[in-house]
Amino acid sequence: MFLGGGRLCALRAVCTCTDLGDDPGVQPSAEIICVGDELLAGDTLDTNSADIARFLRLWGVTVRRAVSVADGEAAIVGALEDALGADLCVVTGGLGPTGDDLTAAAVASAAGVDRVRSPAAIEAITARLAARGHACDEVQLRQAEVPAGATIVDNPIGIAPGFALDLRGTLVVCLPGVPTEVRAMLEGLASLLRARLGDALGPRPRRILRVFGLREGDLAGRLEPIFAALGLEAAGAVVHYRARGPEIEVTIDVGGAPSALVDAAISRAREALGDAVYGLGEADLAARVVAALIAAELRVASAESCTGGRVAAAITGIAGSSACFHGAIVAYDNGVKSGVLGVDEAILAEHGAVSEPVARAMAEGVRVALAGHADIGVGITGIAGPGGGSPAKPVGTVDFAVSDGERTTHRRLHLRGDRSTIQAHATAWALWLVWERLRERGLAEVTELAELA
Amino acid sequence: MFLGGGRLCALRAVCTCTDLGDDPGVQPSAEIICVGDELLAGDTLDTNSADIARFLRLWGVTVRRAVSVADGEAAIVGALEDALGADLCVVTGGLGPTGDDLTAAAVASAAGVDRVRSPAAIEAITARLAARGHACDEVQLRQAEVPAGATIVDNPIGIAPGFALDLRGTLVVCLPGVPTEVRAMLEGLASLLRARLGDALGPRPRRILRVFGLREGDLAGRLEPIFAALGLEAAGAVVHYRARGPEIEVTIDVGGAPSALVDAAISRAREALGDAVYGLGEADLAARVVAALIAAELRVASAESCTGGRVAAAITGIAGSSACFHGAIVAYDNGVKSGVLGVDEAILAEHGAVSEPVARAMAEGVRVALAGHADIGVGITGIAGPGGGSPAKPVGTVDFAVSDGERTTHRRLHLRGDRSTIQAHATAWALWLVWERLRERGLAEVTELAELA
Numbered sequence: 001m002f003l004g005g006g007r008l009c010a011l012r013a014v015c016t017c018t019d020l021g022d023d024p025g026v027q028p029s030a031e032i033i034c035v036g037d038e039l040l041a042g043d044t045l046d047t048n049s050a051d052i053a054r055f056l057r058l059w060g061v062t063v064r065r066a067v068s069v070a071d072g073e074a075a076i077v078g079a080l081e082d083a084l085g086a087d088l089c090v091v092t093g094g095l096g097p098t099g100d101d102l103t104a105a106a107v108a109s110a111a112g113v114d115r116v117r118s119p120a121a122i123e124a125i126t127a128r129l130a131a132r133g134h135a136c137d138e139v140q141l142r143q144a145e146v147p148a149g150a151t152i153v154d155n156p157i158g159i160a161p162g163f164a165l166d167l168r169g170t171l172v173v174c175l176p177g178v179p180t181e182v183r184a185m186l187e188g189l190a191s192l193l194r195a196r197l198g199d200a201l202g203p204r205p206r207r208i209l210r211v212f213g214l215r216e217g218d219l220a221g222r223l224e225p226i227f228a229a230l231g232l233e234a235a236g237a238v239v240h241y242r243a244r245g246p247e248i249e250v251t252i253d254v255g256g257a258p259s260a261l262v263d264a265a266i267s268r269a270r271e272a273l274g275d276a277v278y279g280l281g282e283a284d285l286a287a288r289v290v291a292a293l294i295a296a297e298l299r300v301a302s303a304e305s306c307t308g309g310r311v312a313a314a315i316t317g318i319a320g321s322s323a324c325f326h327g328a329i330v331a332y333d334n335g336v337k338s339g340v341l342g343v344d345e346a347i348l349a350e351h352g353a354v355s356e357p358v359a360r361a362m363a364e365g366v367r368v369a370l371a372g373h374a375d376i377g378v379g380i381t382g383i384a385g386p387g388g389g390s391p392a393k394p395v396g397t398v399d400f401a402v403s404d405g406e407r408t409t410h411r412r413l414h415l416r417g418d419r420s421t422i423q424a425h426a427t428a429w430a431l432w433l434v435w436e437r438l439r440e441r442g443l444a445e446v447t448e449l450a451e452l453a
Numbered sequence: 454m455f456l457g458g459g460r461l462c463a464l465r466a467v468c469t470c471t472d473l474g475d476d477p478g479v480q481p482s483a484e485i486i487c488v489g490d491e492l493l494a495g496d497t498l499d500t501n502s503a504d505i506a507r508f509l510r511l512w513g514v515t516v517r518r519a520v521s522v523a524d525g526e527a528a529i530v531g532a533l534e535d536a537l538g539a540d541l542c543v544v545t546g547g548l549g550p551t552g553d554d555l556t557a558a559a560v561a562s563a564a565g566v567d568r569v570r571s572p573a574a575i576e577a578i579t580a581r582l583a584a585r586g587h588a589c590d591e592v593q594l595r596q597a598e599v600p601a602g603a604t605i606v607d608n609p610i611g612i613a614p615g616f617a618l619d620l621r622g623t624l625v626v627c628l629p630g631v632p633t634e635v636r637a638m639l640e641g642l643a644s645l646l647r648a649r650l651g652d653a654l655g656p657r658p659r660r661i662l663r664v665f666g667l668r669e670g671d672l673a674g675r676l677e678p679i680f681a682a683l684g685l686e687a688a689g690a691v692v693h694y695r696a697r698g699p700e701i702e703v704t705i706d707v708g709g710a711p712s713a714l715v716d717a718a719i720s721r722a723r724e725a726l727g728d729a730v731y732g733l734g735e736a737d738l739a740a741r742v743v744a745a746l747i748a749a750e751l752r753v754a755s756a757e758s759c760t761g762g763r764v765a766a767a768i769t770g771i772a773g774s775s776a777c778f779h780g781a782i783v784a785y786d787n788g789v790k791s792g793v794l795g796v797d798e799a800i801l802a803e804h805g806a807v808s809e810p811v812a813r814a815m816a817e818g819v820r821v822a823l824a825g826h827a828d829i830g831v832g833i834t835g836i837a838g839p840g841g842g843s844p845a846k847p848v849g850t851v852d853f854a855v856s857d858g859e860r861t862t863h864r865r866l867h868l869r870g871d872r873s874t875i876q877a878h879a880t881a882w883a884l885w886l887v888w889e890r891l892r893e894r895g896l897a898e899v900t901e902l903a904e905l906a
Binding site for chain 2: 036037038039040041042044045046047049050051052053054055056057062063064065066067068069070071075079082094096097098099100137139140143145157178179180183184193215217218220221224235238239240241242243244249251253302304306307308309310311313315317319320321322325326327328329330331332333335336339340358369371372373384385387388415416417418419420423426
């Protein structure tokens with residue numbers, strides 16, 4: 001960390017005009033600027049805004065706008081001008097060594113200062129390259145050029161350091177565009193925030209009700225009258241609905257609403273929605289399934305055709321999942337369905353690969369194939385498209401089965417969307433059907449659960 | 454489609470001030486506005502901007518800015534005002550039936566018109582619900598309220614239709630926020646664009662050089678002198694570098710540069726970078742590996758530990774991959790490595806799961822386990838973190854092996870980043886090592902390849 005307390009206190013002293021620690025009623029505000037032609041060409045998905053916004057929310061900072069602009073000095077300066085008035089402006093991208101990296105020049109221009117080669121940045125870049133066995137050359141040293149007066153922000157995993165500068169009362173923090181580097185630099189951003197905004201900073205309380213398988217309109221039709229009757233929003237709370245495939249999150253930003261009222265709203269909502277509610281809090285369905293399996297000391301295994309490994313990937317995305325997941329079989333071809341999962345070739349021939357009997361045989365077969373390493377098998381076979389559909393089994397037809405040794409259940413769904421959407425939604429449904437089975441056995445409870453590691 | 458030619462011509466007639474078809478030298482411009490508190494809270498990744506931007510680029514429309522704003526009428530109106538001057542403004546989100554859906558109200562307010570219940574929208578919503586066996590109620594009908602004078606844009610897969618309205622010379626097109634619905638509605642957007650901007654509309658030519666495994670700084674150090682010596686940017690081209698994990702895209706926006714000059718630049722760049730270049734054009738590494746395997750009539754299978762199914766998912770994400778991929782084994786637990794892949798337990802005990810011998814045995818074992826369904830096996834075993842690291846094998850240590858029956862090669866890498874990054878980068882490297890093997894066998898060529906289905 002280059003950000004010692006002394007430097008940060010100095011930074012804070014410079015900007016007492018935006019010392020927001022004094023008024024706990026006003027939440028500090030931020031804007032996010034992402035720099036990169038690739039964002040505006042649709043070549044790159046911007047994940048930095050979401051990572052930074054999430055981080056800031058947990059710090060109690062309200063992001064009022066996030067904007068992506070081109071690799072051009074004028075565009076960046078314009079976005080910086082628009083962000084003035086916010087307490088914080090986080091910029092990502094445009095700090096690399098290539099000719100289209102113009103963020104430092106734009107910030108210097110907006111601040112009316114020169115660019116200088118920062119000794120701290122030179123030292124950091126040289127050390128980072130040396131650790132990888134490389135010498136530091138002129139191209140790499142371009143990354144040491146920052147606006148005069150800027151504080152260097154350490155980049156613990158990449159070459160280009162970030163920097164921070166006060167711009168007419170707004171603290172501008174510039175980070176590289178590489179998402180892993182941004183995530184690794186959030187700790188440095190935390191130090192800056194702590195120094196600037198003080199200990200009064202705290203997250204805005206919110207409650208999340210997690211729902212699966214209802215249409216957003218249905219959900220609103222059921223919940224809005226409940227919330228209105230309780231006067232939830234009149235008391236200062238704000239309710240948001242967010243659908244992500246078959247999962248919907250109902251978020252209540254508590255605001256000034258009394259917590260007893262919010263508790264009552266959540267309780268009534270749960271009564272109205274029944275088993276469609278699978279959890280409260282930040283953790284998503286994959287994390288809940290993993291937590292429930294671990295608590296029940298059960299292991300799940302997937303036998304995947306159209307999802308092609310995505311169910312296994314979703315589970316192994318959760319740290320600690322090795323306690324409930326030992327392996328999976330991707331059986332994309334019928335030969336693997338029969339040869340590895342033991343699906344009867346006669347069943348495949350009679351019913352086709354996308355059918356109830358095949359899904360059942362896959363779910364049962366993966367428990368046998370992973371002998372001793374799977375208590376629950378989930379089988380998924382369907383038509384992800386764009387080809388392969390027929391009038392009887394159009395694209396989006398997916399058969400699921402769950403087998404736990406006691407019994408095997410089946411469900412057929414008709415999913416909508418393009419190939420990647422069908423694959424993603426089928427993955428979510430597979431996790432849900434495992435959740436349902438656990439719930440039927442009394443092994444899945446609706447709990448308040450923060451995100452797992 | 455609600456957008457008949459007549460209505461669109463009327464729309465066009467209203468706005469001759471922005472009839473850009475007449476001047477082929479000026480590219481039409483667009484802004485994108487994404488509405489949703491969930492975007493600014495970091496709960497949702499905005500994929501709509503990238504989908505829309507990509508679509509517009511292919512239509513020759515330059516996106517000059519993309520902005521995410523909160524679910525608030527004032528915030529949306531502010532963003533609309535900022536977008537005036539662009540030829541087109543595409544808004545996503547805030548069209549649903551819930552109380553936080555405020556886009557129609559904001560557009561009406563910005564345009565100074567009332568909101569009306571559109572008969573065409575009522576008809577569409579009712580028909581869509583009926584097809585799913587649902588009646589249309591008051592909550593659903595909220596989605597039929599659009600600004601007076603707006604044209605309805607059909608939503609072929611969801612309930613809420615979109616709408617389009619001329620706002621002081623800028624064509625504002627509002628779509629729902631659900632990514633699958635946005636993608637499904639792009640065809641409607643195409644009709645609007647064609648009517649508004651005429652046939653002169655065409656994509657801005659660009660060339661892409663796809664590179665793997667080099668650092669961005671290294672790449673720039675090698676390519677910039679070449680491009681400078683050729684006078685590429687002086688001739689009107691613009692070069693962009695974009696790193697996505699170990700993959701880097703070098704994009705040359707051709708602009709006014711002569712195509713012979715661009716060809717020369719690409720040729721010299723390929724000479725300078727050698728085998729690090731794996732392709733030209735839009736198709737990414739997974740698509741290239743799939744295309745090369747299909748051309749060579751070879752099938753690949755993955756044996757995955759730390760990547761947990763992501764290699765299989767990347768391959769099956771490509772339509773048509775069933776011709777080169779029959780299945781995979783996710784062997785997360787050592788018991789599955791030995792029991793299913795046949796990795797010798799003594800090797801596991803002596804070298805540990807993350808080791809060269811185990812990676813080799815996995816790559817070889819998956820070919821045996823999928824008897825007759827895999828010509829090339831790729832094994833991946835590593836430590837994705839956050840736990841499980843040691844001084845000898847820190848988090849990020851990953852062993853890879855590729856086996857094709859002739860020989861088995863091994864590579865150990867030390868990847869940086871958090872769990873999801875290590876898993877994603879290890880997935881890219883696994884694909885790359887398959888590519889390298891194919892290239893060594895003369896089966897992978899650097900070709901110009903547009904995106905596969």
